[in-house]
Amino acid sequence: MQFAIEANALKSQIEDRKPQILEWEVLPPEEKRRRQGLEPLFKWLSLIMDEFIRVPGTKFKFGLDPLIGLLPGLGDTSSALVSAFALIQAARLGVPKILLARMSLNILINELIGIVPVVGDAFSFWFKSNARNYRIIQGHIATPGGVSRRSDWVFVIAVLVLLFGIVCCGLVVSFLLLREIGKLLAGGH
Template identity: 45%
Template sequence: MEQIKLSHQAALKRLEKFSRFTDSSIGIPFTRFKFGVEALIGILPGIGDLAGLILSSYVLFEAQRLGVSKRIKLRIVINMLIDFFGGLIPLVGDIFDAYFKANTRNTRLLKNYLAKQQQ
């Protein structure tokens, strides 16, 4: 059982690092607002949003590997799709991408799920 906890911790650490990179690695000077590489990639019409969706699938892959419930995986997919379709809207979608932070949301979902499973 202790080994499972360690593997969960390692996966969460990878996901938190990934989420920070994709969602909040770039700070805007003189503000507290941060956005990530996914928002920058999303500037490219269509292709950037598709690339962001592919990047976001890493969180879903980890969720599958960790054996989380179908309900949590469905919520992850819904967040991914909201991020994808929201990002497709010209200009507004790019701003939406910077605020929605799907990978951070999904990593938090996994973290909360795993914490409840360990209790």
């Protein structure tokens, strides 16, 4: 009888004791954290610059990029500079060179066509370079990749110099066009 009481007491102690569950927190490797650090920036840019406003009754969205682009000269320049800032952050956080090239190409296409009055503004409603770059970053986060090297920085600087040159040319062309339009409206020579 004594044995049965002790066995029951031991059994109730075992049943009363809840199993201790250890929860482990798996920290992502440094590479993954760096990659994920880019997503909020590019998501925000994509939303604000390319998908901020939805046309009622449609699935079509546009952002501030085409609206800012309506400002002669300064609009396309400011949009390109915002996108270039994001490109610098991507290079700083180790995005591979080929992805930087694709992202740069999106910015350059948007800027080059954006220089053309009316056509460029209409193109900006459709092309959405920041949304394209966000999709590139999402793909980069989802798949393993390389680490940035000195050659990546040289590449990014060269692309930024080219981008800056295109922006400057766009400004010059825009101001010359505005000056000529002003002369025509004033009836002067």
